[in-house]
Every structure is written in C-alpha cells, then in structure tokens.
Amino acid sequence: ILNVEQSPQSLHVQEGDSTNFTCSFPSSNFYALHWYRWETAKSPEALFVMTLNGDEKKKGRISATLNTKEGYSYLYIKGSQPEDSATYLCAFRDSSASKIIFGSGTRLSIRP
Amino acid sequence: DSGVTQTPKHLITATGQRVTLRCSPRSGDLSVYWYQQSLDQGLQFLIQYYNGEERAKGNILERFSAQQFPDLHSELNLSSLELGDSALYFCASSAAGTSPSYEQYFGPGTRLTVT
Numbered sequence: 046i047l048n049v050e051q052s053p054q055s056l057h058v059q060e061g062d063s064t065n066f067t068c069s070f071p072s073s074n075f076y077a078l079h080w081y082r083w084e085t086a087k088s089p090e091a092l093f094v095m096t097l098n099g100d101e102k103k104k105g106r107i108s109a110t111l112n113t114k115e116g117y118s119y120l121y122i123k124g125s126q127p128e129d130s131a132t133y134l135c136a137f138r139d140s141s142a143s144k145i146i147f148g149s150g151t152r153l154s155i156r157p
Numbered sequence: 158d159s160g161v162t163q164t165p166k167h168l169i170t171a172t173g174q175r176v177t178l179r180c181s182p183r184s185g186d187l188s189v190y191w192y193q194q195s196l197d198q199g200l201q202f203l204i205q206y207y208n209g210e211e212r213a214k215g216n217i218l219e220r221f222s223a224q225q226f227p228d229l230h231s232e233l234n235l236s237s238l239e240l241g242d243s244a245l246y247f248c249a250s251s252a253a254g255t256s257p258s259y260e261q262y263f264g265p266g267t268r269l270t271v272t
Contacts, residue, residue, distance in 0.1 A: 077258075144213070
C-alpha cells in the first residue's frame with residue numbers, strides 16, 4: 046500500500062519567522078512529487094512539480110527540495126506572512142503513472 | 158481563477174439517484190483529472206483522461222464512471238448514490254498525459270450532498 050505522510054499536521058508560526066515541513070513518500074517507483082497550497086474555501090493551487098532527485102525549486106519566499114532515494118521532500122517558507130496561512134499538500138505519483146496519492150496536509154497558521 | 162470550470166457548484170440529491178458532474182479544462186489542456194474530498198478522508202484521486210482516453214485510474218468505485226469528449230470537456234457520472242458519496246468533487250487539468258513535469262490546475266469543485 047502506497048503511503049504519503051506529511052508532518053507536522055499543523056503548525057503555528059509567528060509572522061516573519063521561517064518554517065519548513067516534510068512530505069514522506071515511497072522511495073521506490075518514484076515518478077513525480079507535487080506540492081499544492083490550499084486556502085480555506087478555495088481550490089488547491091499548484092506550487093511545484095518535482096521530478097529529479099536533488100531537485101530544488103523556488104517561487105518567491107517558498108522553496109522545496111526533493112530526495113527520491115530516501116523518499117522525502119521539504120517545503121520551506123522564508124519570512125512567513127499572514128497570507129501564507131493555508132494547508133500545504135504534497136502528492137506522489139508512482140512510475141506506473143497510474144497512482145496519485147495525496148498526503149493529509151500540513152495546516153499552517155501565521156500569527157501577526 | 159485557474160481557467161478550469163466545473164458545474165454545478167452545488168448538488169443535493171437523494172440516495173439511489175444518479176448525477177453528472179461536468180468539467181471544462183483550461184484552454185489547450187488535454188488531461189482532465191477527477192478527485193474526491195470527503196469529510197473523513199483527504200483528497201483521493203479517482204481517474205484521469207487524456208485526449209479522450211482513460212490514462213490512469215485511482216480509487217474510483219464501480220458505480221462511478223467518467224468520460225472525456227472530443228471538445229475535451231469531461232463528465233463524472235455517479236450512480237446508485239449513497240450517503241457516503243457526499244463530498245467535494247474536484248476536476249483538474251494539465252497540458253500533458255503522463256509526463257510528470259506539468260502542473261495541474263484545479264477547478265472550484267462541485268459540492269455533492271446525498272440525503
């Protein structure tokens with residue numbers, strides 16, 4: 046059974062602080078890892094698609110790294126702002142390309 | 158606005174009934190994905206179509222079926238509805254089939270309530 050786990054489940058961070066969280070996925074049959082940002086009452090919004098071991102991607106204050114050999118990805122947010130408050134989801138796609146498994150998300154709250 | 162549209166926004170129906178959810182992908186996108194988000198579960202992948210053909214299948218029940226039409230819009234058909242089918246159904250589109258490099262763009266979702 047393919048399992049994707051995200052930790053922590055929730056995080057409260059002071060505005061201006063940096064933070065990071067983890068997505069763990071199967072280390073075999075890797076095809077791609079997606080990160081999404083999901084605000085309440087909205088739809089998931091794509092942040093990154095990561096495909097190669099060692100990939101590092103950046104979008105503004107948000108960046109992500111990928112380690113396919115050990116099966117984890119980190120998402121970093123630098124200098125958190127209130128608008129960063131959301132649930133961050135990762136999704137693993139296996140090499141058969143037939144399975145897309147989502148983690149349960151990390152809910153991030155930024156305290157002003 | 159992602160460019161993906163879904164109709165209807167809300168649907169209330171009774172157990173045993175059949176409903177059809179509709180999705181129009183972003184202009185130029187060939188792939189459509191369907192996802193279900195229930196209260197007690199996270200986001201679950203149901204099925205993917207690429208240019209009219211089924212490309213990948215997830216945890217889709219036999220009571221559910223989907224298709225993608227020549228104009229690339231897609232419909233998800235849910236039949237013999239049960240209370241547990243109440244959920245938010247998302248459609249997403251991407252430019253590619255199974256190529257991993259392409260982002261998926263999510264529609265606003267259809268909220269299905271089965272009473």
